[in-house]
Amino acid sequence: MLDEIGRGSTAVVYLAMDSRGREVAVKELVPELTGVPEAIDRLAREMRAQARVRSAYVAGLLDGAITAERPHVVMQYVPGCPLYDLVPAYGPLRGDRLARFARRLALALGDVHDAGVLHRDVSPGNVIVMGDRPTLIDFGIAQESGADQITRRGMVVGTPAYLAPELIEGERATTASDVFSWAATVAFAATGRPPFGRGSLHGVCFRILRGQADLDGVPEPVAGLLRAALRRDPAERPPARWFAGALAPLPGGGRPRAVHATARDGVAAA
Structure with missing residues (x-):
């Protein structure tokens, strides 16, 4: 291990070097959870979900050992800055840079959904930015689309300021829930503010x-x-790919035209 680069209530993420000389991110359960079946099952779900996704804009799973003495997963290390820190430090994304960011994050989400996975925590803290290139990380609460709901009614799981309303009401997560979180995250990138404000969770x-x-x-x-x-x-x-298409630059490098959705799969130019 080279350095600790992240820590949560259930796991620690380290920067490490693998046998091929690549920098990788290793997510390891905290010691007090290494023998807890529920924590190990959750790490296994994360590993299964992330293993299904192949995308230029999603951190890839490289390896893992759920039954090891120190259960862990090994992921692609993504250099850059979390969007949550980038915008306060350097200001909101503007113009073409914002459109490219939004489109690429929509492509990432499209790849996740095409793989039959729900991310469930798209938020500024889980998007690493290098230039205007986003990479979606942290599949800690992700699940396969057809899997049983792993949270109970009344529980709020994810980053509350970026959750879809149906999740707050205790409904099942869907691809549409991820799309809502994508939009809230892009709004933060454009303004530096959570679109539903700060303050109490209730508010x-x-x-x-x-x-x-x-x-x-x-x-x-x-x-x-x-x-x-x-x-x-x-x-x-x-769906996410609809937004990616709507944000695609025009031939010759022009900005996308204003569009609006006329139906779930329809688009019209304004």
Whole structure:
């Protein structure tokens, strides 16, 4: 191990060097959980989910040993800065850089969903940025799309300020829930503010449930796309790849036109 680069309540992430001389990230359960079946099962679910995903914009799984004395997973090390730290330090993303960021993060989410996986925690702390290239990390609460719900009604799991309203109400996570979180994360990238504000958990959840997103300062056409992704009804949110297509640059390198969703799979130019 070279250095500790992250720590949570259940695991520690280290920067390490593998046998091929590559820098890798090793996520290891904290010692007090190494013999707890529930913690080991959760790490195994994370490993299975992440192993299914292949994407240029998602940190890849390289190895893992769930039954080892020190259960761990080995992932691609992603250099860069978490979006959560980047924006306060250097300011919001603007213009073409914002559109490229939003599109690439939508492509990452599309790849996750195409692999039959729900990320369930798309948020500024789980997006590493290098230039305007995002990489989605941390599959700690991810699950395969058809798997049983691993949380109970009344539990809020994920980053509350970026959760879809149906999750706050205790409904099952879906690809549409991830899309909502994508939009909230892009809004933070564009403004430096969580779109549903700060403060008490109760207040943030109340604004999410009421659809009171603050998108002031988000430029068009990105703002219009975020409004579509933040719709209260998950059935009305287009899928991640729809947003990636809507954000694609025009031939010749021009900016995307303003678009709006006319149906779940439809798009119209404004």
